[in-house]
Amino acid sequence: MTRRWVLLLGGGLALALLQQQLLLRRPPRVLELRSSSASSGPAALDLLFSRPMARASLAAQSQLDPRMAHQWLGEGNPLRLLLESQQPIVGPIQVLLRGRDRRGLALTPQRWLWDPRPWLLVVTPVGNGEQLQLQRRDGRWLPLTPVLQRITALRPLGDGSGVALMAGDRLWLLPLRQSALRPAGQRPASSVDPEAGALRALLPEPLLFAHLSSNRRGDLLAQWSSRALGRATTSLWPRGGGEQRLALEASGPMQLLPEGGGLVVPELEGLSLRQLPGRPPRRQLLPGSRDLSSFCPRGGRALLVRHWPDYRRSLELVEPGQPPRTLWVGEEAVLGSACKRGGERSWLLLSDWRSSARTDLLELSRSGQPLRRRSLVGWEPEPGSPVLYDPTRRQLLLTLRARGSREPQPVLIDAGSLQLRALPKPARQALWLAPS
Template sequence: MTRLLWILLTSAVAIVVGQQQLMLRRPPRLIQHRPQPIHSGSAALDLSFSRPMERKSVRLTSRLLPPLNHRWLGETNPLRLVVDPDTPITTPLELQISGEDQRGQLLPPRQLWWEPRPWLLVNRIVEGGEQLQLLDRSEQWRPISPVWEGIQSLVPLGDGEGIAMVTRTNEGQERIWLQRLITSSVAKQQNGLLAPRAKEPQPLLDKDLLFAHLSSNLVGDLLVQTGGFTPGSERIELIRSDGSRRDLDILASGPLRLLPAGGGVVVPAYDGLALQPLVDTGQPAQMLPGSRELGAFCAASGRAVLIRHWPDYRRSIELVIPGLAPQELLLGEQAVLAVACNGSGKRVWAVLGRWQGDKGEHEIVLLDGDGNILKRKPLTPWTLKSGTPMQFDPVSHQLLVTLTHPAMNDGRVGLLNAETLDLNQVHPIAVQEAQWLMAG
């Protein structure tokens, strides 16, 4: 019995050693690829391998077509490809990946196609109500939701994997829905890069609401802030990207906003803005006093742009840098209707408005991180549709706005060059709102 046991143990050890030697002789493999939403460039892709890689070898032997300036970041595994933001991306990218692992084994060359450009998403006015539609690469509008009586608000998930929306009935009742999407922004063949496809919308709450506010971060979490028709029915719930849900005990005087990288939330209070973590650490919330509202996040740098309201009815635009007091970029009597910034916070765009009687005139202004006005242009004959955002796309270097003018009641989709502020295109379809949907 002892001899048999010894033979079995020896055989098991030999099999394990043999498997290890076989694994060591096998070449490394690319096992996962995923777009990275938080980055310092115009686009980023995370690549995971079966073995720790030599970054220098991967950098020297891999190819990106078109040959845009790019960087490889990381130590060994995973590695991150970051495309520098100096040139707009106008086509899908072809990536040829090669290189050696730390044992000198060569990664068999792999070809990937990558579509980092976001999708243009609109709440379109159609027969019977309103519908979410998406513009594909052939310039065709694709429906991705049912037709609702009305869509009160929409929030694309920050990872591009879905869209949350608040619908309303003609009686004023509101419901919240989550429209999950099937995405394919990275594929082995170019024809595998498909527009997002919609799954069946799922209700997030099974009751009618008096109000609902939504917010998402870049990792795909969703914050749902609701109130019902009875006192004390207010509720704040965090739905994580993995589907888990939990209630949050937060007292706020207005809509909450999740931090882009996750882990925290901006809370409006009666005496300012508070920044507090989603998990209670026992530390007091960071407070920024004054009548301020959050305008935009500059995700790659942790900076944010605020709009401050002064007692004499002036408005100012402020840049908030972590650990420093807010830096005033612009102060004036014009209304600040919307703001946007690039990832570093060194470029800030603002739509300013002035009214004479019932006539409004809007202009767009480009500022640097020190408050210098680099360029300004009137939007005439257009104006920014009330209550809609302005969003910057670092991939195409464009600003997305929803425009209108006195001759129409609905909106139009406007795309502006982020450097020249020229209006590149106005889509003729009638919409309530336009937003970017990140490539997932």
């Protein structure tokens, strides 16, 4: 009996050793490949391997077509391929992954098509209603919803998985299925368009208004009310979870932090930073009459508009652990702003009430030095429309109305030259949809 047990234990040990040797000799594999936004460049690829890789080998043997300046970040596993910001992305990038792990075993070569460019979404008039449409890569327009009543609020989820919208008196979620990555040669180009699911009501009751916000995780925040002069309710839908009601009061629209975990709450005393449920309660207050204008791609950076008693306004850059730094001061109305990376460049949309509401686009350096100024002669900004920056193509998106025109339209502005290119498409709202 003892001999039999010895043989069984010895056989099991030998089998385990054999399996271990086979696994050690097995070539490394890519377990996960994900496109993501990057604060220090236009886009990045995050790669998870079955074992630690030799980063220098991947950097030397992998290739991008067309060739683009990039760098590999990380140690062993996972790793990140980061595109550098000198060149715009004008089409899909073919990525050839090759290299060796730390034991010297070669990764099976893989080719992927990667398109990190955001999609253009517009709300366009159709018949007696409005419709959400997306611009395909070939320039044609793809309807995502049926014709709806007036769409008064629109917010793409920050992870690209859907769009929240208020149409008529209902709040809806439109799920989207898309992928910025696909194996080279697997599917025809026509199949890369995002696919829309069925509209899903987020709240059962009819609403009077809703303000929407989202972050890169795909969480959704809504401030809404179903009663005239009633107090607004704040609802949070975490990615993949159900509705949560937040006991927060604000003097204006709240915004989720892009990186997740918190939100900016306007209060009578100033702007406060709060934690989301699931984290220890924490409140940080920046006193003064300020509005959040826009977030920068790098975490913790944002542009604020400060209102002064003499009716002047200033644009401030806030960074973690530092007091707000003034970039611009003037008497013009600030209609919107956008920034690059951590504030290396900022763009400010101004309206001068003293000059028949003339609209200018001003570019500022990190220190606040004016670099370029473009007068938008013949154009009027659509009220409430944001200024949005696309780092992959280095362009700004505005919703403008040509003087005398019935409908506004999307206008793309080259961030280097501030040259305008208007798209011949009626659009009451125009926003970027992040790839995923």
